[in-house]
Amino acid sequence: MPTTLVWFRSDLRIEDHPALATAVRGGGTVVPVFIWSPQEEGDWPVGAASRWWLHRSLAALADALERRGSRLVIRRGPGLTALRALIRETGAVAVHWSRRYEPAVRERDRGIESALRADGVRVETHPGSLCYEPERVLNEQGRPFQVFTAYWRACLRLDEPAEPVPAPRRIPAPTCRLESLPIESLGLEPRVDWAGGLRAAWNPGERGAKQRLRDFLKSSLEDYAAQRDHPDHAGTSRLSPHLHFGELSARRIWHEVRARQAGGLRPEASSAADAYLRELGWREFAHYLLHHFPQTTNEPLKAQYLDFPWDENPEALEAWRRGRTGYPIVDAGMRELWSTGWMHNRVRMIVASFLVKHLLIDWRCGAAWFWDTLVDADLANNTLGWQWVAGCGADAAPYFRIFNPVLQGRRFDPQGNYVRRWVPELASFHDPHIHAPWEASPTELRAAGIRLGRDYPNPIVNHAEARQRALAALHGLRGGRRGA
Numbered sequence: 001m002p003t004t005l006v007w008f009r010s011d012l013r014i015e016d017h018p019a020l021a022t023a024v025r026g027g028g029t030v031v032p033v034f035i036w037s038p039q040e041e042g043d044w045p046v047g048a049a050s051r052w053w054l055h056r057s058l059a060a061l062a063d064a065l066e067r068r069g070s071r072l073v074i075r076r077g078p079g080l081t082a083l084r085a086l087i088r089e090t091g092a093v094a095v096h097w098s099r100r101y102e103p104a105v106r107e108r109d110r111g112i113e114s115a116l117r118a119d120g121v122r123v124e125t126h127p128g129s130l131c132y133e134p135e136r137v138l139n140e141q142g143r144p145f146q147v148f149t150a151y152w153r154a155c156l157r158l159d160e161p162a163e164p165v166p167a168p169r170r171i172p173a174p175t176c177r178l179e180s181l182p183i184e185s186l187g188l189e190p191r192v193d194w195a196g197g198l199r200a201a202w203n204p205g206e207r208g209a210k211q212r213l214r215d216f217l218k219s220s221l222e223d224y225a226a227q228r229d230h231p232d233h234a235g236t237s238r239l240s241p242h243l244h245f246g247e248l249s250a251r252r253i254w255h256e257v258r259a260r261q262a263g264g265l266r267p268e269a270s271s272a273a274d275a276y277l278r279e280l281g282w283r284e285f286a287h288y289l290l291h292h293f294p295q296t297t298n299e300p301l302k303a304q305y306l307d308f309p310w311d312e313n314p315e316a317l318e319a320w321r322r323g324r325t326g327y328p329i330v331d332a333g334m335r336e337l338w339s340t341g342w343m344h345n346r347v348r349m350i351v352a353s354f355l356v357k358h359l360l361i362d363w364r365c366g367a368a369w370f371w372d373t374l375v376d377a378d379l380a381n382n383t384l385g386w387q388w389v390a391g392c393g394a395d396a397a398p399y400f401r402i403f404n405p406v407l408q409g410r411r412f413d414p415q416g417n418y419v420r421r422w423v424p425e426l427a428s429f430h431d432p433h434i435h436a437p438w439e440a441s442p443t444e445l446r447a448a449g450i451r452l453g454r455d456y457p458n459p460i461v462n463h464a465e466a467r468q469r470a471l472a473a474l475h476g477l478r479g480g481r482r483g484a
């Protein structure tokens with residue numbers, strides 16, 4: 001019986017897993033393998049919060065495989081060395097894996113593929129993470145889109161994404177006993193336990209992902225369009241870490257949402273479902289851009305931003321990271337991130353805008369902090385999000401859009417409940433001032449038991465002055481020494 005290896009990477013599930021399904025259909029025995037090789041991820045080795053997640057996700061995958069008669073083999077990289085060793089030990093004739101899109105990983109994978117082919121091993125790579133593979137969607141000139149709406153229209157003109165494939169009932173295992181590292185030996189868990197908030201908030205693994213999808217479809221999908229911008233309300237799916245680790249496929253989500261629509265939804269609920277698919281479309285677009293413009297992980301897509309006069313301000317950067325800027329909505333977001341490894345999308349935009357526009361700190365410093373602290377840290381989505389806010393990416397926010405954190409707070413957290421939850425020192429403040437405590441009178445501050453500068457920081461920058469400074473810097477750039 002021929003043996004096939006299935007190399008698990010960012011696809012830690014057994015349902016809708018074309019690489020696994022094809023290997024099992026092939027008829028021989030199958031060895032599922034995970035290789036821990038952070039040194040092969042270029043400038044972006046897995047961050048601390050993501051490592052915490054990965055530990056649990058691997059445990060869940062190992063469990064799911066065992067329930068189907070198989071066993072996850074865990075090895076350390078480099079990838080090629082580990083695969084060659086396993087091929088030697090098992091006599092495997094083929095290796096299957098799902099495609100990844102990060103530039104350094106793609107280059108590594110290309111090298112492994114040609115080396116294994118030269119060894120006489122069959123290599124098959126499969127789609128797995130996206131609904132639309134990046135090469136399929138091009139404009140009339142055969143070039144990649146740089147504007148989301150045009151890109152998404154072109155996707156929707158294509159066939160619906162393929163139906164998900166079921167999980168194999170049994171995965172035939174080889175008889176030989178293969179060495180496998182215990183997950184604990186990979187050192188993914190933090191040495192000092194700071195992960196209590198993460199444990200309380202998340203249930204990593206395919207089962208947790210499916211449960212979250214079910215809950216979202218049942219209770220929040222129909223109101224998604226109205227609620228998705230409100231961080232004080234659990235109106236979004238919170239599927240981002242599950243999607244990043246591939247515990248759930250985007251195709252499955254797509255088809256489950258479509259099935260709801262086909263089952264008959266009120267017109268507003270059906271357009272809320274479209275709005276949700278459109279957000280999945282942003283994820284597709286982010287991976288698409290990463291595929292076509294791989295340099296953007298470290299460089300702005302718009303070349304004139306290479307000359308942007310960023311400020312080096314370590315104290316302000318630290319105040320931002322710790323949620324001590326004196327702007328309650330910004331601080332609430334940064335503390336939510338620190339505590340749970342996640343932040344609401346609206347608040348991500350507000351805190352990112354504050355860093356790059358109010359503080360004029362390079363977006364790459366913000367992207368690096370998110371990378372380490374987010375459980376959903378994803379090179380494609382993070383790069384797109386930061387470049388969009390900084391105004392230097394594809395389809396970016398116009399340069400003059402500078403979020404006012406007070407107005408954003410009042411609009412999207414009108415009762416201040418989100419701020420009260422994450423900035424408890426402001427919890428006893430009345431509504432009008434919770435987003436701008438410095439506007440409260442001394443009597444109101446006394447009544448709330450707050451002394452600004454002692455219990456909660458004074459704002460580290462004045463909004464109007466910071467806005468003018470950012471506009472001047474951005475204006476100078478548009479006058480530009482470099483072409484776009």
Ligand SMILES: Cc1cc2nc3c(=O)[nH]c(=O)nc-3n(C[C@H](O)[C@H](O)[C@H](O)COP(=O)(O)OP(=O)(O)OC[C@H]3O[C@@H](n4cnc5c(N)ncnc54)[C@H](O)[C@@H]3O)c2cc1C
Binds near residue numbers: 237279346370
């Ligand atoms: C500065 C910045 C950095 C970001 N960094 C990341 C990141 O590292 N990883 C990450 O997954 N998302 C990132 N995002 C995008 C977005 O904030 C999150 O995907 C979203 O908040 C996840 O919550 P959810 O699953 O409840 O989203 P939902 O609203 O339920 O959306 C469903 C799914 O669609 C995708 N999605 C939604 N909005 C976006 C978007 N704007 N861009 C790309 N995909 C999107 C996500 O996979 C998400 O899980 C970033 C956004 C900004 C502004």
